[in-house]
Amino acid sequence: MSIKLENIWFRYPRSERWTLEGISITFREGEISVIIGPNGSGKTTLLKIASLLYKPSKGSVKLWGRDFWTLDKAERISFRRRLVYIHEKPILLKGTALYNIAYPLLLRGFPRDDALELGRRLLEKFDISSLADKPASTLSAGEAQLTSILRAVAVNPRFLFLDEPLAHLDLKKRSLVTSMMKELAKRGAGLVVATHDYSLAYSISDRVVLLEEGRIAAEGGVAEIFKRKA
């Protein structure tokens, strides 16, 4: 079970520069892949293409063997519902943290009470029930990030794409999110994490991908990549 990117080229509208040039890579379930690279190397763009938010200018994205961008609308939604992208700067909806966590379940047709109950259970599980009734606009950056991660976890995705997941978190929340990520991978989800944070790469990655100027400069085990970089 995998997401396979084949010879991906991507250029933003009105840009003359290719952001990604000929990327081919496969992400697998149960594996944590960490994408590292300098600013502007194309990490976020790669994540958004792999998570089916951006359509590549050239190349194909194959999920479980099917070319996503050739599928019809209903099939695309069905595939999109198996993976979630988490933005670097958390985007929350008007309403409470609990409503935000329940929201993707509501989109999938869960009865409101059931969705909220599931959300409550998730908050309890990670010992942050105090956030439940807080309006999203009053959450700290770290709390907002946790809420957006729980919102993704709520739908039990097969793949989770996280852009700088620890960026706004204090030490306690960093360790909470790190253990959340490990647990998700243990449960069989594929995680793809874009980060500048090398310590995160060391602590969670099964595989590191080094991106430079829109190309894969190196790929392999964490020790191997950092040894090569050093």
Added chain:
Amino acid sequence: MLSEVLEITIRSITVSGAATLLASLWGIPIAYSISRSQRLSTILMPVFEAIVGLPTVLVGLILYILLSSRGPLGVLKLLYTPYAIIIGQAILVTPLLVSTSFRVLYHAQEVYGELALTLGATDRQVMHLVLIESFPGLLVSMIMSFSRALGELGVALMVGGNIRGYTRVITTAIALEVSRGEFELALILGAILVAFLIAFSLSLRVLRRMQAI
């Protein structure tokens, strides 16, 4: 005099309010459709932005030609009725409404549209979320359009005819009273108009602050 001023004020608000709602019926869907397409926004937005300042007398003239008894829409017998003013003002404010709504919706598409997609929303659910999250901004667009409609003279004069007790609105009443040399009434009406515009401007600020929260 006071009852006439009140009647004119109420008519102005009703007519311009109806015009804004009518323009919103087509303006917001147009803006939403454009906000979803890079190509459409590149082609159409410069056009809408260019005609935001369309002279009101030009809209009035075109509508007069269309609605006059010999015009193609003459059979509707709308000329010199409040409905003609409503249609004219709705057309007049459409470019402003589309341009300002587009900005709000474009931003919301980028942020909430993408979020809804990744959370597994259908096209309809994406639209629902984008519109809900854009609501304060869309309300700001509607209030701006309402202010423009309330303060315009050309359309109301040319297709409304400034008929006392029927199509007379604040701006046409001011024009009439000035031409008669009745400056006192004109100034009272002018003050009411300005008071409304200031009130709407203040409500815009409050809404913008709400949107920022």
